[in-house]
Structures are given as structure tokens and as C-alpha cells.
Amino acid sequence: MSSYVLILDDDADVATAAQLLLRRRYTQVATLCDPAGVPALLARGVPDVVLLDLNFTPGRINGAEGLALLDLLRSQVRPPAVIAMTAYADVPLAVEALKRGAGDFITKPWDNTRLIAAVDQALARRDAVRGGAVGAPELMGESRAMRELKALIASVAPTEANVMVLGENGVGKELVARAIHAASRRAVGTLLAVDMGALPESTFESELFGHRKGSFTDAKADRAGRFQAARGGSLFLDEIGNMPLAAQAKLLTALERREVTPIGADKPEAVDVRIISATNLDEARLFDPSVFRADLLFRLNTIVLRVPPLRERREDVPLLLRHYLTLYQQQYDRPARNISAAAMDMLVRHDWPGNVRALRHACERAVILGQHGEYSMADFGLAAAVPVSASAAEPVVVATAATAGGDMTLDAIERTAIAATLAQFNGNISHAAKTLGISRAALYRKLGKHGI
Numbered sequence: 452m453s454s455y456v457l458i459l460d461d462d463a464d465v466a467t468a469a470q471l472l473l474r475r476r477y478t479q480v481a482t483l484c485d486p487a488g489v490p491a492l493l494a495r496g497v498p499d500v501v502l503l504d505l506n507f508t509p510g511r512i513n514g515a516e517g518l519a520l521l522d523l524l525r526s527q528v529r530p531p532a533v534i535a536m537t538a539y540a541d542v543p544l545a546v547e548a549l550k551r552g553a554g555d556f557i558t559k560p561w562d563n564t565r566l567i568a569a570v571d572q573a574l575a576r577r578d579a580v581r582g583g584a585v586g587a588p589e590l591m592g593e594s595r596a597m598r599e600l601k602a603l604i605a606s607v608a609p610t611e612a613n614v615m616v617l618g619e620n621g622v623g624k625e626l627v628a629r630a631i632h633a634a635s636r637r638a639v640g641t642l643l644a645v646d647m648g649a650l651p652e653s654t655f656e657s658e659l660f661g662h663r664k665g666s667f668t669d670a671k672a673d674r675a676g677r678f679q680a681a682r683g684g685s686l687f688l689d690e691i692g693n694m695p696l697a698a699q700a701k702l703l704t705a706l707e708r709r710e711v712t713p714i715g716a717d718k719p720e721a722v723d724v725r726i727i728s729a730t731n732l733d734e735a736r737l738f739d740p741s742v743f744r745a746d747l748l749f750r751l752n753t754i755v756l757r758v759p760p761l762r763e764r765r766e767d768v769p770l771l772l773r774h775y776l777t778l779y780q781q782q783y784d785r786p787a788r789n790i791s792a793a794a795m796d797m798l799v800r801h802d803w804p805g806n807v808r809a810l811r812h813a814c815e816r817a818v819i820l821g822q823h824g825e826y827s828m829a830d831f832g833l834a835a836a837v838p839v840s841a842s843a844a845e846p847v848v849v850a851t852a853a854t855a856g857g858d859m860t861l862d863a864i865e866r867t868a869i870a871a872t873l874a875q876f877n878g879n880i881s882h883a884a885k886t887l888g889i890s891r892a893a894l895y896r897k898l899g900k901h902g903i
């Protein structure tokens with residue numbers, strides 16, 4: 452999947468520094484220093500991620516210019532993910548940006564690892580945020596399981612209870628979290644998502660609780676943590692099952708006391724957030740105290756919502772296929788087509804190891820590659836895929852070594868290695884990413900690219 456990142460900053464040196472850093476990782480990285488050029492740039496194509504300086508005009512720090520640009524970006528038919536940047540560690544301004552639709556914020560001068568992680572996360576979330584229609588993505592499905600899930604969401608959303616969402620990769624856990632927030636009393640506040648699996652242990656505390664200027668070598672300015680930024684709203688702690696035990700202890704203390712102490716601060720700050728967490732760990736692992744602390748679990752799982760895998764609600768497949776085919780037909784300006792009866796039958800019987808995310812990618816592929824009057828099974832690129840549910844998959848090393856000797860392209864070798872690693876871990880993205888030595892976000896991009 453391509454990744455187009457735009458850096459909007461009036462300081463050309465800052466923009467160039469970010470561009471040099473990011474262009475090694477992303478397909479296209481553009482810079483723009485004059486806000487007047489934004490409409491023309493958007494007319495040529497909307498970026499996937501925009502790094503937006505909030506204090507655009509030199510010497511002006513009220514952020515009004517940056518917020519106006521944010522509104523313009525968010526009003527696009529397929530809006531980009533926006534990461535707000537501020538040089539002033541201005542928490543109210545960052546919070547205002549989050550309320551108006553920015554997905555994240557960073558303070559300047561930034562930490563390179565943190566900047567890359569923020570862009571990676573924005574790209575990984577792009578699908579869920581863009582969803583289908585403009586605005587909030589809809590949790591689709593009319594199967595009994597989905598109707599029950601939606602009824603549960605409607606009844607727990609208005610309460611202040613912490614909710615834990617369980618389910619395999621790609622089932623829609625983040626959409627569930629967004630639906631809970633949207634139907635809660637906190638909907639006017641922000642929903643801030645944090646990928647706990649991707650947070651390096653060394654920066655965990657500063658990311659979540661913030662820090663004071665000078666509290667460690669890289670702390671060049673005060674920084675608000677995620678807890679402070681989500682004040683009055685909800686904090687979505689994704690991939691909670693991948694947190695190291697030491698980090699779990701720190702999170703537990705914050706939740707028990709309902710306050711956090713930024714690194715270097717002498718007193719704690721009260722926090723007012725509702726926690727929605729998610730994990731793809733199966734419940735046996737989650738209840739294993741060597742993996743996850745029981746006391747933290749009990750803080751987080753006041754309410755547990757289970758999102759069933761797609762293979763357990765096959766009746767939703769036609770609806771989801773129609774939805775995503777229509778979406779991509781419009782996006783790529785392709786004619787509307789039906790799915791052949793034979794293909795529909797096979798698609799409904801397919802096990803969808805990557806769940807709705809995989810279905811969505813398969814639809815995008817079919818729209819781009821489909822040549823005939825009707826979509827056929829081949830257009831969805833599933834027949835050739837290595838079934839993730841395959842048991843006793845060969846170790847990755849064998850797969851790559853064996854294929855490297857043949858006449859496969861580098862791309863094909865990469866695809867085989869990824870599919871085999873996923874099979875090895877039963878579709879667990881986090882474990883597969885770790886084994887392959889790439890971030891979860893990078894793995895998602897590669898899954899999209901290879902249509903897995």
C-alpha cells in the first residue's frame with residue numbers, strides 16, 4: 452500500500468529535516484511551507500498522513516491558523532490522518548486539535564523514533580478512521596452475533612465503566628471502541644488511541660503520563676502524556692496484551708489512583724478518562740498471570756465485549772463485500788459490478804483468517820484487477836493465499852531458504868515469508884511482526900501490498 456505523507460510547516464528547515472527522516476520509510480514525502488498552497492495541493496491528491504504545524508505563522512501562538520487548516524483537511528471526502536505539531540507544548544491547543552479530528556499530536560523538537568511511530572500508527576489506523584463513508588465508520592453486520600454486540604455497545608456506552616474488547620486481528624475491535632466512545636457522554640471529548648504493543652518500554656511513562664522539561668536528556672520541553680490529552684474523553688489502549696509486566700504495574704497505579712505523575716514533576720495530576728482496551732490474546736493467555744497481571748485485568752475488564760471472527764458470522768460476508776466493493780469502485784472510479792454466484796458462494800465459505808481487514812483488502816484488489824462483467828473468485832486473490840489457519844506451518848526460515856533458491860522475485864519471497872510467519876502464529880500480527888523484525892504498522896502495510 453502506498454504511503455503519502457505531507458509535512459505542513461512554515462519553517463523550511465524543520466520541514467526538510469522531517470522529510471529527510473521520513474522519506475527513507477514512506478513512498479512519497481512532500482513538504483509545504485505556505486498554507487496558501489494547501490487547496491491546490493489537495494486538488495492534486497489527498498495525502499494519507501499530514502504532519503500539521505499548529506503555530507503556522509511565525510510569532511503567532513494562538514494556533515488559529517493551524518486549526519483552520521485542520522478543518523480544511525478534515526473536510527476532504529477521504530480525509531487524511533492528521534498529526535498535530537506544536538512547538539509550545541501547548542496542551543490546550545493539542546487537545547483542541549484532537550477534538551477537531553487530529554488523530555495524534557507531537558511536540559517539537561521531536562524525537563525521531565516517536566515521530567516515525569506516530570506516522571506508522573496513523574497509517575495503520577487510516578483504514579479504520581476512513582472506514583467506509585465520510586465521518587465515523589460504521590460497524591456493519593446484521594448477523595445475530597453483530598446485533599447482540601451492537602445492543603451491548605448501546606447499553607454500556609453511556610456508563611462510565613471501563614470496557615475491554617476481545618477478538619482476533621482485523622475483527623473490528625477499534626471500530627467497537629469508536630462506537631462506544633461515540634455513544635457515550637464523553638463523545639464531545641476526544642478518543643485517543645495508543646498502540647501499547649508499539650510503545651517502547653523506555654518511553655512508556657513519558658508517552659502516557661508526560662514529562663517536565665529537563666527531567667531527562669531528551670526532555671527539551673514539557674510534554675503532556677496521553678492521559679492528560681484525553682482528559683474528559685476516552686483513551687483507547689490497543690494491544691494491551693503485549694505490554695511488558697513492568698509497564699503493566701505503572702498503568703495499574705495510574706488507574707487505581709486516578710492520577711498520573713509526569714516524569715520530573717513533584718506532584719501528581721488528576722486524570723479523568725474512560726479506558727477502553729483491546730487485545731487479540733485468547734482468554735487463556737490473558738488470565739495467565741505470567742502474561743498479564745490479574746489486578747490490572749480486573750481494573751480494565753469491568754465489561755468485556757467479544758467480537759466474533761468473521762467465520763462465525765458468515766451471513767455478514769455478502770453485506771461487507773457489497774459495502775467495500777462499492778466504496779472502492781467509487782474511489783477508483785471503476786464501474787459497478789456484481790459478484791458471480793460461484794464466487795459469492797466461495798467467499799461466504801472462506802474462513803477469512805484476517806477477518807474484515809482481509810475482506811476489505813480483497814475487495815480493493817478485486818476492484819483494481821477485475822476485468823470482466825462480474826467479479827470472479829480469482830479477482831479477490833484468495834485462492835493463492837497461504838491459509839493462515841494451516842496447522843504445523845513450516846518455520847519461516849525454511850520457507851525463505853527454499854524459495855530463495857528458486858526463480859521467485861524478491862516480492863514473492865517476501866509474500867511467502869509473511870504468509871508463512873502469519874500461519875506459524877495463527878494470524879497473530881504482533882508475534883509475526885516481531886519475528887519478521889518489523890513494526891505492526893509496517894506488517895499491515897505489507898499485508899495490504901501483497902493482498903494477504
Ligand SMILES: Nc1ncnc2c1ncn2[C@@H]1O[C@H](COP(=O)(O)OP(=O)(O)OP(=O)(O)O)[C@@H](O)[C@H]1O
Binds near residue numbers: 591592624625731880
Ligand atoms: N463490522 C465492520 N463493518 C465495517 N468495517 C469493518 C467492520 N469490522 C472491521 N472493519 C474494517 O476492518 C478493518 C480492521 O478493523 P479494526 O482496525 O477495527 O480491527 P481490529 O480488531 O482493531 O484489528 P487489530 O487487532 O489488528 O488492530 C478496518 O478497515 C475496519 O474499518
